[in-house]
Amino acid sequence: MKKSKKIILAAMLLxxxxxxxRFISIETQFLVISFSFVPIMMSAIWLGPKYSTLIAVLGDFxxxxxxxxxxxxxxxTISAGISGFIYGICLYQKENQEFSNKSILLRLCLSSxxxxxxxxxxxxxxxxxxxxxNAYLVIISTRVLxxxxxLPVQIITIYVLYKFTKPIMDKYL
Numbered sequence: 001m002k003k004s005k006k007i008i009l010a011a012m013l014l015x016x017x018x019x020x021x022r023f024i025s026i027e028t029q030f031l032v033i034s035f036s037f038v039p040i041m042m043s044a045i046w047l048g049p050k051y052s053t054l055i056a057v058l059g060d061f062x063x064x065x066x067x068x069x070x071x072x073x074x075x076x077t078i079s080a081g082i083s084g085f086i087y088g089i090c091l092y093q094k095e096n097q098e099f100s101n102k103s104i105l106l107r108l109c110l111s112s113x114x115x116x117x118x119x120x121x122x123x124x125x126x127x128x129x130x131x132x133x134n135a136y137l138v139i140i141s142t143r144v145l146x147x148x149x150x151l152p153v154q155i156i157t158i159y160v161l162y163k164f165t166k167p168i169m170d171k172y173l
Contacts, residue, residue: 001046001095001173009173010051013039017059022067033146040080041087041111041158046169049088056084075127082123083115090114104162105155112154116147 017039025034036059044052060080064072090111093099099107125139 005173006047006051010043010047010055013043013047014055014059014062017055018063018067021059022063022069027069033150035157037115037150037154038157038161040084041091041108041154042161042165044084044087044091044111045093045158045162046173047088048092048094049085052088052092053081053084056080073127073131075130076124079119079124079127083119086114086119087111105159108155108158112151116151116154120147 017036020038021034021036025036027034039059040052040056043055047055057077057080060077064076090107121140121143125136125143128134128139129136
């Protein structure tokens with residue numbers, strides 16, 4: 001894929017990320033329910049870890065500056081970058097490389113478990129603990145249920161989108 005096409009696709013996914021995370025999400029002090037994972041995971045599949053990390057970091061930073069839910073905290077941007085990197089490492093499909101259905105499902109499961117478990121439960125809970133001073137284990141316990149619910153939602157959503165967009169991406173990119 002040409003670099004100009006990659007940049008255009010990255011910009012579109014970044015804009016979609018900001019819209020999904022800031023306008024089409026449910027956010028409380030400790031829980032966030034949204035489909036903002038979609039552009040990050042799709043950028044990981046099509047563009048690789050560099051782009052998915054950059055999109056995740058820029059999406060969090062730009063969204064927090066332009067459409068804040070509270071004060072900006074760089075820890076959440078670090079968490080977003082780690083998530084984008086993990087997705088990129090696990091899901092990137094190099095040009096002329098085909099994943100079987102089983103392989104893409106395994107990669108989706110692995111990346112989702114890593115991000116939801118390590119980043120969203122452990123690291124983000126620590127940032128919330130630092131910000132609000134609440135007990136770390138209490139924060140984790142409130143976040144575990146949401147992440148367990150989001151795991152199959154993420155895997156099914158991205159798998160369906162991958163299958164739907166693969167022929168289009170192969171044809172035009």
